[in-house]
Amino acid sequence: MQRDAQKEVIASSDVVITTAQVFGRKPPVIVPREFVEGMKRGSVVIDMAAESGGNVEGSAPGEVVELNGVKIVGTGNWPNSVPRDASQMYSSNLFSLVSEFWDDEAKTVVLDFDNDLIGCVITHNNDIVNQTIANIRSGDQ
Secondary structure: OHHHHHHHHHHOOOEEEEOOOEOOEOOOOOEOHHHHHOOOOOOEEEEOOHHHOOOEOOOOOOEEEEEOOEEEEEOOOHHHHOHHHHHHHHHHHHHHHHHHHEEOOOOEEOOOOOOHHHHHOOEEOOEEOOHHHHHHHHOOO
């Protein structure tokens, strides 16, 4: 049902922008070829994850591909093309992340391993606590 709704919305859109990326893995394909083929001629799909594998079937990193009159823009490294804005956004996100763990009274970072954000922690007390990184290091990708 969700897939049908997504296909219908994409078919009626002039522009679709995808950004889904998963650290350490190939990004999911969320716009299959059949969805692109259902779009109006002249529509544009921007795949911001193209460089790491792509969210749009048929996208190519750094290239504009045309499929049935629909342009698929396989963007490269967006943060590199807008360094000041990317730096400001990164610093704001990092501040927000650290703030989640910061104890104002103790003036230190306090890790709550029941917090969903703990998945962002890579190491703790000299141990790799992030399962994705641990699997990559051990070769169990």
